[in-house]
Amino acid sequence: MDENEKRLQDRFTQLKGYLDSGDKKRFRKTYLDMHFYDQSTFYLTLNKAEREALYGILEPDEMGDMFDTIEDDNPQIPALLKEMDLEYASKMLNDMYDDNAADVLEHLEKVDVDRFLEQMPKNDANNLRGLLHYDTETAGGIMTTDYVEFHEEETAQEAIRALKKFAKTAETIYYLYVLDHHDDLVGVMSLRDLILLDDNDTLGEKMNSDIITVNVDAEQAEVAQVFRDYEFLAVPVVDHSNKLVGIVTVDDVIEVIDDEAQQDYSGLAGVSMDEANNDGPLKAASKRLPWLITLLLLSMITATLINHYENLLAEASILAVFISTITGTAGNAGTQSLAVAVRRLAVEEIDRHEFLKLLVKEFITGFVTGLVTGIAVFLLVGIWKHNFILGMVIGMAMCAAITVANLAGSFIPMLMSSFGFDPAVASGPFISTLSDLTSVLIYFSIAGSFLQYFVKV
Amino acid sequence: MDENEKRLQDRFTQLKGYLDSGDKKRFRKTYLDMHFYDQSTFYLTLNKAEREALYGILEPDEMGDMFDTIEDDNPQIPALLKEMDLEYASKMLNDMYDDNAADVLEHLEKVDVDRFLEQMPKNDANNLRGLLHYDTETAGGIMTTDYVEFHEEETAQEAIRALKKFAKTAETIYYLYVLDHHDDLVGVMSLRDLILLDDNDTLGEKMNSDIITVNVDAEQAEVAQVFRDYEFLAVPVVDHSNKLVGIVTVDDVIEVIDDEAQQDYSGLAGVSMDEANNDGPLKAASKRLPWLITLLLLSMITATLINHYENLLAEASILAVFISTITGTAGNAGTQSLAVAVRRLAVEEIDRHEFLKLLVKEFITGFVTGLVTGIAVFLLVGIWKHNFILGMVIGMAMCAAITVANLAGSFIPMLMSSFGFDPAVASGPFISTLSDLTSVLIYFSIAGSFLQYFVKV
Incomplete structure (x- = not known):
């Protein structure tokens, strides 16, 4: 780890140099080559002037990729969003994975949420509003709607072609969710299985129809248990009429497991673990x-x-x-x-x-x-x-x-x-x-x- | 969840019926259609006579897929292995993912481990022996060697063709690890990125060379932190000369996070949480x-x-x-x-x-x-x-x-x-x-x- 850290520190010094000297081109090249998490670590070390320079260099979607990796309960987020141009911030939020965007909005004042949502295309805003309305600690509260769905008569070749289009925006393309002509969820196929198919095999023939789902109201602890047992990378979330409404991905489940452990631990000690390391x-x-x-x-x-x-x-x-x-x-x-x-x-x-x-x-x-x-x-x-x-x-x-x-x-x-x-x-x-x-x-x-x-x- | 459970109970009743009446064909069809975890849940409900009937119906590799999902600290495992034919059990262990097989062997007597290893092809046995020698709570102790590696001059088309071969045995094919001609790890490519490439692009050109690795001696808590931060599905493990020796996958990290939380919690309460629910x-x-x-x-x-x-x-x-x-x-x-x-x-x-x-x-x-x-x-x-x-x-x-x-x-x-x-x-x-x-x-x-x-x- 220490070597990784050292290399990262050197990279950060280099990036600050480019930022100060206004060398946009080199900055973009070095910055965009980094992992999103490292990008966000770098971003959080900047002062206001440097951050404002950054907003001039990066597109909203590039900012969004990085913002996806910032913990949604980071207390700096509201101020960071406020210092951005309203249109820029709204575009960035819209370009984030929608579960992460909803988590960020959850921590803002109602008026600010509305200001951001008003700037977005109607469909996207409604989608986020839908996510905001679920309880935070349920499957609905942690799911994303950025998943890929297909119909059962589509062929493997068609699916792979379509996946290439989705690869940029979907939160995972490693599971394909298969619907019948009533748009009911009838099967799941992993990308691993998909690449083994012949071009003309249809998804309906080869999908796994023994689907494990969670209800949109299920408690997050219950969702975590499904991941522990089945070792899935994602699980489909359905509503009361068994319609697919989203998926929960494994990265969010890791957060859930940490949160739940923290709560049990805090309870046992009689002290809230919200106590941040930098609290006086x-x-x-x-x-x-x-x-x-x-x-x-x-x-x-x-x-x-x-x-x-x-x-x-x-x-x-x-x-x-x-x-x-x-x-x-x-x-x-x-x-x-x-x-x-x-x-x-x-x-x-x-x-x-x-x-x-x-x-x-x-x-x-x-x-x-x-x-x-x-x-x-x-x-x-x-x-x-x-x-x-x-x-x-x-x-x-x-x-x-x-x-x-x-x-x-x-x-x-x-x-x-x-x-x-x-x-x-x-x-x-x-x-x-x-x-x-x-x-x-x-x-x-x-x-x-x-x-x-x-x-x- | 309750609906899932009910459906599963019905399935189990059906399966027991086939097993008792000796209807191998129907049994196999129904059983193999289930998720591996459900297969193992079913297996653990059987009595000795039923389990012995099962060994006659399933091939060792089919047993291995299911055995992969049994918790390695399940106290029944040694007895289960003993009741199998030695050759059958060894084949099954060899067909499991090697990190899981090593975890199972970890809990056996030294003489039993040797009996199983002697039955395996030399290479496989040595591989398992190698894994057994790492501390359980380090990256080496939780990693698998069932990963896929390529050389940087291979093309996207060649890689996809090769992946189809590996899809059956590798623990994940969603990350490809790229080596140079010294066999040093020089890049990582996700399957998501791979399917976006043109057929003739080489991996070396398009791979991500900003690689986050963990050292084989790193503590498991440190490995878990990398997954929390970067939200990876797998992380490469390297030895002291930076050679790739294995990968840690996210399902094992979830176990690590649970274990670590359990340890902290047990410590705070002054009681070992090993206390099983069925302890008298x-x-x-x-x-x-x-x-x-x-x-x-x-x-x-x-x-x-x-x-x-x-x-x-x-x-x-x-x-x-x-x-x-x-x-x-x-x-x-x-x-x-x-x-x-x-x-x-x-x-x-x-x-x-x-x-x-x-x-x-x-x-x-x-x-x-x-x-x-x-x-x-x-x-x-x-x-x-x-x-x-x-x-x-x-x-x-x-x-x-x-x-x-x-x-x-x-x-x-x-x-x-x-x-x-x-x-x-x-x-x-x-x-x-x-x-x-x-x-x-x-x-x-x-x-x-x-x-x-x-x-x-």
Whole structure:
């Protein structure tokens, strides 16, 4: 990689030289030879004057190729579009792959979207408006309409000839989608299979009619699962009457998989991963504080609960020594069970029957884990304090606290999921703070009942 | 999706019928028309007798196509291979894409690997042996050698003719890799560009010579980043003398991205996600216990620390009330900072200068977070207990504990990463258990110094 990077840096220096000296011809030659992603990396290093020079040198479609590779949530995009001439920007947006253009428009003010769309040919504008109306995290929200479709009576030769025309504009030409005379999707053919056909074979004869489709409303996680399973490069998206409305390509699915993983991870940590690397510490703190303060309030309930047992603590201050051991360990167990449950919910739907079965399983797992940990802590405390009754109290409390934390860790996300919420929102810190509360309650109840046996009067 | 699933279930019932009645012809027709992934799903539902009937019906290469889509860490694979005839299994492995075959062999005993390899033609066996020798989580470990290469003087027409031959065996024919007469990689051409060429254009003239490669030793996470950035369908892998040794395809990268996300997530939760959905509760408990017991021992150190302050607690049992609030909140803050640090380390290398800068940033973030949380708890405790000195003690302890937890949450993974360990191993539960210890120390030190002011004698 380092060699690639170095070569790229040299290229960028050279390009800036051409840009500053106004050598348009050399600039275009060097710039257009680069990968689109490298072009966009270069573009994002330029200052305003340099960018304006660039707009004078590149055609809108050349800008569009590069703009396709900029992440649509890049916060600079609105300002970049604003500094371009309105007509130039609209042409560029129109020349981008329409899924990427729609993603960019998604992040703009409504008035700006309309300004751009008004400049476009009516058909193209309507197409983009159609894409904008799907939920971002569904198949409709990530699909492109820049795919290639054929009719089943077309021959291999005709198809290849037509593909050459589409190769410039379609997002992929590696799959051909085949329609019947009702314009229903009836087959798929890969370019790999197409080049093996005889010139006069028709697509209808040789296509694969075992088509895997996704519905336009399907959640993006479901779409990603199809790619994982079938290892496709693209999947057709159909509407409710089974008409082909778009395709999802594998590059967009990689983004989806990253996003979904990020969401699960953020949930587990109780912090939004939107925290950009260049956020200052104040901004970072402001993003983390809401969760912390909410959890602080929850943990204040635990404090009032302990306060309720103050007399018990005054009598046996030794009890205070083990509060954090019990709450901490139960919290750890709850986090483990939460993580397992959230991952499972990410890949499968769970019906009522499964729900109960999983709870029973998690109850047993929690009890076994709690029993082993409880025996360990019984021995540790008994030996350390020469007091096996105290050890037993701590051990029993530990066992019960872990069992409850395990149950909560799987029950809460499953409950949220069954009500249609994202289970990943039940974060690790939330579960461990909640389990502090139940653990303390369990601990002091058990300790209270056995007090006379381990406090030597 | 549900419709797809239903249709598939019907198909499976039909296929089992053909298999039971011995209707080989119909079975083959229906079975071979399915997607490879659906074939493997069907295969994995069969019992031993049915599978043995299947081996009699399908050729080894037909089995190989399907076996390519089974996850290589499926624990059933060794038994499945054992029940096949040795010659049949070896042929099947040899007909699989070589990266998948190597992944399967990776999970077998050394003697079994040798038994299979001995049955193969020498060249093929050596090729697989070569792949087996790379680290699993590097470019070499995930690449395939089933790619298509051409020389720069070949024409478009010759290339297309040759591609038709390769279409059956190559893992992708959508990129052609172009070599010069030293057999050095000098260019790449996509099939998309190739079909636009005139018959007599040579590849050397029209290829893209701005090649992005990865080194055979590159970590898989680095390879995944190249796919994210450039949106390629495959990337060439070169050795130290820049010779092409293989390619990585996008389907393997999707697996890599899933694996890496899983590892980060497991680390944060302190639980291995290998826990299969069909693991019983005992097995699940046995996988979670090692972490829990290790952390229990760490938390016992916290207990001895609190024990050390038992006199203080006996004098002011009110202090016990806030132990879990302080340790819990600091643990939550530490987990947030850990999660942010681990994600950052996953996407960028951090040098010494960056290291310090990030620590300073995280110190400020921690201090600001701590200050705000501390003021909140100062007010809450002051008002609740009508004792603002006590509130101040808790607030100060909270502020310091959060600052320290934040620092630990980013320092520890960064330190691990700079020593070459995976930072994700520093799990959330580990950080929060560690921060219990520092929080308690801070809390009692501060409380001890202010004792006379808030305990009304």
